[in-house]
Amino acid sequence: MDKETLIQAEKVLRAARLKGMKIATAESCTGGLIAAALTEIAGSSDVVDRGFVTYSNAAKQQMLGVSARSLTEFGAVSEATAKEMAYGALANSRADIAVSVTGIAGPSGATKSKPVGTVWFGLAEQGSAPIVAHMVFENSDRSEVRSKTVKHALSMILNALDV
Amino acid sequence: MDKETLIQAEKVLRAARLKGMKIATAESCTGGLIAAALTEIAGSSDVVDRGFVTYSNAAKQQMLGVSARSLTEFGAVSEATAKEMAYGALANSRADIAVSVTGIAGPSGATKSKPVGTVWFGLAEQGSAPIVAHMVFENSDRSEVRSKTVKHALSMILNALDV
Numbered sequence: 598m599d600k601e602t603l604i605q606a607e608k609v610l611r612a613a614r615l616k617g618m619k620i621a622t623a624e625s626c627t628g629g630l631i632a633a634a635l636t637e638i639a640g641s642s643d644v645v646d647r648g649f650v651t652y653s654n655a656a657k658q659q660m661l662g663v664s665a666r667s668l669t670e671f672g673a674v675s676e677a678t679a680k681e682m683a684y685g686a687l688a689n690s691r692a693d694i695a696v697s698v699t700g701i702a703g704p705s706g707a708t709k710s711k712p713v714g715t716v717w718f719g720l721a722e723q724g725s726a727p728i729v730a731h732m733v734f735e736n737s738d739r740s741e742v743r744s745k746t747v748k749h750a751l752s753m754i755l756n757a758l759d760v
Numbered sequence: 761m762d763k764e765t766l767i768q769a770e771k772v773l774r775a776a777r778l779k780g781m782k783i784a785t786a787e788s789c790t791g792g793l794i795a796a797a798l799t800e801i802a803g804s805s806d807v808v809d810r811g812f813v814t815y816s817n818a819a820k821q822q823m824l825g826v827s828a829r830s831l832t833e834f835g836a837v838s839e840a841t842a843k844e845m846a847y848g849a850l851a852n853s854r855a856d857i858a859v860s861v862t863g864i865a866g867p868s869g870a871t872k873s874k875p876v877g878t879v880w881f882g883l884a885e886q887g888s889a890p891i892v893a894h895m896v897f898e899n900s901d902r903s904e905v906r907s908k909t910v911k912h913a914l915s916m917i918l919n920a921l922d923v
Contacts, residue, residue: 598903608890620812622792623778624792626799627812628795628796628798628799628800628804628808628811628880629785629787629791629792629793629794629795629796629799629800629811630792630794630796630815632792632815633791633792633796634788635791636789636792636813636815637791637903637906639865639866639867639901639902640868641815641866642816643793645791645815645816646815646816646818646819647812647814647815647816647818647819647823648791648792648812648813649810649811649813650785650792650795650799650810650812650813650814652795652799652804652808652809652810652811653805653808653809653810653854655809655810655854656809656810656854658781658852659852659878660810660823662822666922670856674773689822690819691816691818691819693872702802703802704802705802705803720880726876736895737844739800739802740800741762
């Protein structure tokens with residue numbers, strides 16, 4: 598885990614702790630790295646409630662309640678799926694805020710409209726409108742797409758916590 | 761992610777693919793690192809079904825069906841909890857084999873009988889008796905306990921796949 602990510606993870610934990618908020622994660626392309634970054638920090642257990650690593654579509658549906666319609670109509674890497682993943686993580690946890698990521702880390706899986714590095718993010722918070730974001734991490738290999746995705750997801754949580 | 765772990769992850773994926781088996785993970789102290797190691801490898805989506813990052817006790821109960829009795833009588837870091845986590849991951853996924861880890865990564869959380877570095881592992885496979893293992897990773901900091909736990913969990917899957 599690189600230093601920058603760990604510093605960011607510490608900031609997220611501190612901000613959430615200050616607000617008495619718990620965090621859940623819903624990860625596809627990062628496969629657990631966001632939860633791993635947060636829990637690398639000692640004492641994270643008072644903030645991190647749980648994480649959903651929904652690598653398969655079946656997992657997205659069963660663990661997070663992502664709709665079959667969103668998956669078939671828009672695909673696993675889409676705004677609709679990211680939003681439903683974040684909602685699902687909030688609904689199926691004790692967290693106050695949940696972040697979701699779904700993307701194409703590569704090297705395979707790209708389509709014309711979704712190149713390698715395409716990632717959709719979702720952020721759901723109790724009592725707030727959901728936030729979505731879309732990034733294309735260009736010229737990045739699989740490992741870089743994943744680590745950039747982790748950093749962006751952590752920054753979205755930080756922003757939502759108003760820090 | 762260190763090279764040794766990635767080589768091991770690749771071996772696990774290859775062995776599972778050969779047998780047509782899917783994998784699920786149930787992680788407490790590693791917080792998603794086992795799933796992250798497996799999914800760091802390109803093409804892992806045909807083998808990795810999902811991961812449960814059950815950091816809180818509530819998550820262990822709700823996501824994996826760990827019994828309140830095991831948690832209160834033996835604790836979150838125990839043979840009983842590790843076994844129930846692995847069973848729960850199998851029962852609540854489409855995986856054929858599931859590995860679980862629950863331990864004390866430190867620096868806090870230790871007790872007299874459970875020093876920092878204490879980790880219980882569980883392995884559940886469709887149609888086989890469950891396997892449990894117990895390790896104490898001594899003289900290791902939080903990050904080392906976690907990475908050693910990932911390696912041991914991957915080696916348990918490899919052994920179960922008879923490689």
